Amino acid sequence: MDKTGVIIIIEDDPDDQFVLEEVFKELGYSNKRIYFADGLSALDYLYRTTERPFIIISDINLPKLNGLELRKKVQTDAALSLRCIPYIYFTTAINQRVVIDAYSTSAQGFFVKPGAFEEIKETIRIMIEYWKKCAAPNNFDG
Known part of the structure; x- marks a missing residue:
């Protein structure tokens, strides 16, 4: 985890991508943001990139590779797992089974997308601030 990553x-x-981008702009986070419309393209990026991502914010219901399947792949791939990238679910899909499945993948958080812009903004702010304060095994120098 690279807090500036x-x-x-x-x-x-x-539409949700647009709203999230507006939220990040209003909150003023300088981290570059990359959007993916499906889990498979995100996984491909994770395999190819040399960047050290700060966090993954993922919907659950995705085409090609859903959020739960993607998280399992990230978690079980040795190289990706060592990167210690926090994996947060941010989704409208909410029922007990989905939450249990999400936490069974060792997700670091599960947030339900609120409907109002200000609530989305507050939820994202809490997520990002929490992880900016967290220590991870790979974010120490020397």
Whole structure:
């Protein structure tokens, strides 16, 4: 986890991508943001990039490779796992089974997308501030 690193957002709804980008602009986070519409393209990026991402914010219901499947791949791949990238679910899909499945993948958080812009903004602010304060095994110098 690199606290200044890229924020990976996996969201297949263009309207939600737009809202999230507006939220990040209003909050003033300088981290570069990269959006993916499906889990497979996000996984491909993670395999190819030399960047050290800060966080992954993922929907659950995604085409090609859903959020739960993507998280399992990130978690079980030795090289990706060592990068210690926090994986947060941010989704409208909410029922007990989905939450249990999400936490069974060792997700570091599960947030339900609120409907109002200000609530989304506050939820994202809490997420990012929490992880900016967290220590990770790979964010120490020397």
